[in-house]
Amino acid sequence: MTDVCIIGAGIQGCSTALALAKAGADVVVIEREYPGKQSSGLNAGGVRRMGRDAPEVPLAVASHERWLNIEQIVDDDCGFVVCANISVAETEDELAAARQHVSDLHTRGYDHEQVISVDDVLELEPRIAPDFIGAIYCPGDGFASPFRTTHAYFKKARSLGVTFHLGEEVGSVHPKQGGWFIKTEQRDVQAKKLVNCAGAWGNHIAEQVGAPAPVRKEAPMMMITARTETFMTSVLGFEGRRLSLKQRTNGSVLIGGGYRGLVNSAGLRSNIDIDGLRQNAKVVLRLYPFLEGLPIIRAWSGVEGMMPDGIPIISRCCENENVYHAFGFSSHGFQLGPIVGEIMSELVTDGTTRHPIEAFDIRRFL
Numbered sequence: 001m002t003d004v005c006i007i008g009a010g011i012q013g014c015s016t017a018l019a020l021a022k023a024g025a026d027v028v029v030i031e032r033e034y035p036g037k038q039s040s041g042l043n044a045g046g047v048r049r050m051g052r053d054a055p056e057v058p059l060a061v062a063s064h065e066r067w068l069n070i071e072q073i074v075d076d077d078c079g080f081v082v083c084a085n086i087s088v089a090e091t092e093d094e095l096a097a098a099r100q101h102v103s104d105l106h107t108r109g110y111d112h113e114q115v116i117s118v119d120d121v122l123e124l125e126p127r128i129a130p131d132f133i134g135a136i137y138c139p140g141d142g143f144a145s146p147f148r149t150t151h152a153y154f155k156k157a158r159s160l161g162v163t164f165h166l167g168e169e170v171g172s173v174h175p176k177q178g179g180w181f182i183k184t185e186q187r188d189v190q191a192k193k194l195v196n197c198a199g200a201w202g203n204h205i206a207e208q209v210g211a212p213a214p215v216r217k218e219a220p221m222m223m224i225t226a227r228t229e230t231f232m233t234s235v236l237g238f239e240g241r242r243l244s245l246k247q248r249t250n251g252s253v254l255i256g257g258g259y260r261g262l263v264n265s266a267g268l269r270s271n272i273d274i275d276g277l278r279q280n281a282k283v284v285l286r287l288y289p290f291l292e293g294l295p296i297i298r299a300w301s302g303v304e305g306m307m308p309d310g311i312p313i314i315s316r317c318c319e320n321e322n323v324y325h326a327f328g329f330s331s332h333g334f335q336l337g338p339i340v341g342e343i344m345s346e347l348v349t350d351g352t353t354r355h356p357i358e359a360f361d362i363r364r365f366l
């Protein structure tokens with residue numbers, strides 16, 4: 001019997017596997033496809049503390065410290081580029097809400113975000129259209145390469161002895177002899193403890209262990225443009241619209257927006273929605289009208305697990321002492337990957353964690 005079986009080799013499963021291996025556990029990971037095939041390899045790569053829901057802030061700040069040392073952790077720099085995040089406010093209401101948000105953060109002891117003026121933004125990003133009235137600014141965030149990062153965690157975990165069964169789907173899980181019996185078409189795995197990192201499919205496992213959770217699938221979309229001269233260095237967004245905009249080091253512009261693609265009927269793949277992409281692109285032109293006509297060379301989408309309250313499940317299971325969940329990251333789980341692995345490892349090995357995770361308990365949905 002192995003110590004721990006993890007279901008899913010996205011960023012959360014691979015990071016958890018690495019942390020558990022470092023803690024000396026015997027770990028098996030089962031993945032239906034391959035590491036990073038789903039959201040963890042397809043996302044926008046945003047490494048963002050800015051604009052987090054209050055319960056996520058301590059985790060995002062702790063994870064950021066890991067990102068700053070990512071090469072020491074996984075032997076790969078993961079393409080991590082440190083840069084500012086700027087989110088512009090277009091109305092007085094948005095600016096007032098931004099001030100309140102930043103003031104609340106400062107009261108709680110977090111000073112990574114500030115409200116800045118239009119002139120301050122123009123000093124940082126001189127080519128932006130000044131059609132806004134202020135912004136939230138978070139220096140020192142950044143972006144990374146998602147597939148490379150997930151693979152770096154995978155490879156590092158494997159090098160420390162973790163066994164990965166790839167291309168195998170977990171059908172059922174049953175309690176047996178004080179542990180868990182995990183069934184794929186190819187094999188049965190027996191483990192003392194079970195960790196559910198199955199992303200948008202987390203509920204398939206959660207409901208089998210008596211803790212159904214209302215995760216629904218959405219398909220966030222991305223576009224990338226042809227290379228162009230460097231015109232921005234921060235990651236940009238809006239307070240009142242959904243956009244993430246960044247220029248990669250090779251000059252291409254990566255665009256993520258609020259309009260979603262379509263999840264297919266089997267729930268395993270998604271398709272882009274051209275009208276939605278057009279709407280996402282229009283938002284970009286509000287900041288940089290001169291980008292009109294820049295060719296989009298590729299677009300894609302990924303299946304992401306969304307929770308009703310927009311924050312993930314990171315918790316021990318309520319019904320079963322030896323089951324743990326980390327899924328439903330609601331379109332912002334990539335940045336949290338490094339800390340989630342450590343948290344899950346602490347929960348599995350010590351039964352508790354140093355990090356504040358009460359808000360992420362699966363019991364909030366029971």
Ligand SMILES: Cc1cc2nc3c(=O)[nH]c(=O)nc-3n(C[C@H](O)[C@H](O)[C@H](O)COP(=O)(O)OP(=O)(O)OC[C@H]3O[C@@H](n4cnc5c(N)ncnc54)[C@H](O)[C@@H]3O)c2cc1C
Pocket residue numbers: 007008009010011012013030031032033034035036037038039040041042043044045046047048168169170171197198199200201202204219220221222244256301302303304326327328329330331332333334335336
């Ligand atoms: C287009 C897009 C843009 C995004 N942008 C950002 C961003 O900029 N910053 C950010 O922080 N986050 C972003 N996200 C969100 C982020 O990618 C996810 O929150 C994160 O990757 C979730 O990781 P995960 O390991 O929980 O899930 P996944 O990456 O989905 O991994 C779950 C794995 O479990 C496997 N699995 C499921 N069920 C089974 C089973 N029964 N048996 C075996 N294997 C199974 C799946 O095959 C999958 O590989 C974005 C997401 C998308 C789609």
